[in-house]
Amino acid sequence: MSFREELRSRRFWRSVLAELVGSLVLVAVILGASAPGQEDEVPALMQVAVAAGFSAVSLIHCFGEISGAQVNPAVTLAFLCTRKLDFLQVVSYLLAQCLGAVIGSGIIYMSLPVKSASRHLVNMINKDGNAGQALAMEIFATFQLVFTIFAVDDHRRREVREPGSLAIALSLTAGIMASGKFSGGSLNPARSLGPAIITGFWEHHWVYWIGPILGAVLGGISYEFFFASSASQEKLIA
């Protein structure tokens, strides 16, 4: 299909809308679960991580067949690097994800009783740490998330019966738990962009783009190169 035909197709716009709505829901759930309670007490990292993962389970169900339910610019760029998406799709998905994240952040900001609490919505690096340490943890956490996404994608083509949506969603929870004390646990540039735009707090914001994108591309390429079933199908038969 040419660019022009794709832009006219209903299927194309439906998948872009799916990415927008999916990112909106994921970011609003994460930020809502991060909002502090009555006496400015911050909820446990665990609640944020579990809310993100459980929401991902339902998003993969809702949008998995429509757009792949990527809802994460780092994941979309990993699919670009492994040639699983074309350029027009990637650009439109990225715009939809960022727009959805900003709308989701706006809904939570408007609903916040005390606006000063909005600083808890922003991903921030550990006060005693430096940007390099936060970057390393974002790379690691996104690496294992995207590695899992590629493995599930690969298994689906071969009719494995275990629930892959859970594997992906729970690795998101595990990744946020692992990196939360170091970098705030983003794993998703759109999730960090939304609150940054709404609150105007941009310190170390580059960490949440470079880290997840590097981790995702590394995860995708290393799965495809070393572990994909297509990489050595003849060996498996032998």
Added chain:
Amino acid sequence: MSFREELRSRRFWRSVLAELVGSLVLVAVILGASAPGQEDEVPALMQVAVAAGFSAVSLIHCFGEISGAQVNPAVTLAFLCTRKLDFLQVVSYLLAQCLGAVIGSGIIYMSLPVKSASRHLVNMINKDGNAGQALAMEIFATFQLVFTIFAVDDHRRREVREPGSLAIALSLTAGIMASGKFSGGSLNPARSLGPAIITGFWEHHWVYWIGPILGAVLGGISYEFFFASSASQEKLIA
């Protein structure tokens, strides 16, 4: 089947009973998990959210094939708006759900050691916030729940193998986590009605009817209109 025939059928009454028992169990589990401990310490929002979602997993198993395990007036009204249930069913389901919720709340109230703790059972909006903010979060949280319900319903017809009951139940947990600090996290008018009747605390009660119902109808209609497989089956084949 005419109204009169349906009222006589055993299948009809069984599904009404299923909604009653299901709502009773769900509301009693949520309220039991919300009850404060010995020194009036309130349990973490996370426990309430997880108890609700895990109970929903089992209710979908128990009643999914009998009545759809809606156990939520907002969900039932969303099915009415998308013409998936007829009027008699909707009215009887709503009555059963409210009755079940009141009985469930009564069981928990009677079992409460310190009756003054019953205020923790009622959904209340954040002290520093206003009703509009709580309303917005109830709309959002119920939107994503009902959107997921419609997506799973749609997939079931097409034989998808991932466990849909988990997707629905975990989106309930995620929704309660996201909205808990703002509105108390109801997503279900029956769950709010029960304790309100038992304790006589009705402040801002309308929020827990308007919010979930608006969110549910929006979620159901937007899924059917934009994403349902029937909406563009010819495109998927092409």
Added chain:
Amino acid sequence: MSFREELRSRRFWRSVLAELVGSLVLVAVILGASAPGQEDEVPALMQVAVAAGFSAVSLIHCFGEISGAQVNPAVTLAFLCTRKLDFLQVVSYLLAQCLGAVIGSGIIYMSLPVKSASRHLVNMINKDGNAGQALAMEIFATFQLVFTIFAVDDHRRREVREPGSLAIALSLTAGIMASGKFSGGSLNPARSLGPAIITGFWEHHWVYWIGPILGAVLGGISYEFFFASSASQEKLIA
């Protein structure tokens, strides 16, 4: 098979051993997760409930096909009342479950660094409450657990594809969360018997036999009578 033949069969003894090992593991996991930390701080109810449910997922896998992985005298008695087990099996399962629970409690007691902490292993009713309130919550919590077990059992015969082991296990978690603040959240007479024997603390112990057994029998009978597919198969076809 006659009694004598059954006693000689390897299959019979294997299922009895399964109940013994299963009850040992379940009770030891619950008690281990209930043990207080260094400064006598009690873990959150949520941890105990999640540990019980997650352990149940694995026990259903290990022993589900061998003995049904009941690991709970209340469940076994509910199967007796609905004529799904014969008398010899029930008696031997009950003995195996109690023995397993006592051994499991013994392991945890021996491993406890500070023996006075063993009072946290015993199910106790809320200090401000009375035995009737704790009894009501044990009945309710076990009712919904056993109702789910019967529903999953019924679905299995009809080849439903959702994971039923999760529905059962997560309803155990939900039940413990709901009843924990009232009665300590037992749902299982063997789980209460073990620590009572080890610590010699027997106050209100009858609550943890009468409550779960009443709830289980009610749950089993009401499922069989109102909701079982066999109860009205002709209606479902019509």
Added chain:
Amino acid sequence: MSFREELRSRRFWRSVLAELVGSLVLVAVILGASAPGQEDEVPALMQVAVAAGFSAVSLIHCFGEISGAQVNPAVTLAFLCTRKLDFLQVVSYLLAQCLGAVIGSGIIYMSLPVKSASRHLVNMINKDGNAGQALAMEIFATFQLVFTIFAVDDHRRREVREPGSLAIALSLTAGIMASGKFSGGSLNPARSLGPAIITGFWEHHWVYWIGPILGAVLGGISYEFFFASSASQEKLIA
């Protein structure tokens, strides 16, 4: 295949790489989730246990078909004792697991803002307890984990439809919750070795090798001997 041929095969090296990457991810997730927050407050045991289990769900998906996703020397040795792996595989898996664990621990140590916090990464026995008590709990917790692994492995050969990856992963979570207050909850010698090498803290380190290995071998052998379907297939038909 002779030793020499196996060393040359791509499949062999891929499975060794899988064990290395899997152990790296599991250990880094567990240690990251164990890292203390800003005011040196230690996260709840529950977060560490859930992070470990959820990460295991995704690792079983990623590497289950390649190397079995053992990522644990105790599991590998249990497979050796039951003759499911040959000697060359076992030695190379063990080396890969330990190397992966050390690299994973190194990543977390480098990312730690306050290096003195690294003592929270090491498995330590309860201050009031003794090594024997910690050993008993490690044996018990690993026993139930490996028993579940063998049961799922057995079921897979007979086409059972429940998700076995969840059963294994959630029994890891349950085991860590049960043993955490006693021994720190290792269940995996590689997970204990990594931080010990990085921090130089070796006290009671033998507990985390003897305990898990004894528990794993006991779990594997007792499943094979008493419960494996192959052990008494003729009885099941009869």
